[in-house]
Amino acid sequence: MDAVGIAKLATSIADTGTRQDVAIAVLKKSQDIQAAAATQMLEAVQSAAPAPNLPPHLGNHINTTA
Template sequence: MDVGSIAQLSTTMAETGTRNEVGMAVLKKAQDIQSSTATALIEALPPVPSAPNLPSHLGNRINTTA
């Protein structure tokens, strides 16, 4: 192996490491943005209205023989 190929290999390895670090930083930032967007969407949902005038026995049994 000559000196030129060793230097080129070293440079390529350093560039690959830098690319991986930048890629991970971008991924983490994208996840942070998605998390804050999802939180904002969930908080923007209106409260679920209660169903007035329904009997209290509704929803207590499931028909499994349909």
């Protein structure tokens, strides 16, 4: 291999490494955003109060003949 070929190969390898670093950073950021959204949704579900004063027998049977 000549010097130009070696330089092109080294540049290509460095460029590939940089692209992978950027892709990993973007992936981690998207995972952080998804985790924050999931946490927010879970907090919203947990803060929802149950319906007040409903009898305990509601929701125990399903009408399958309707």
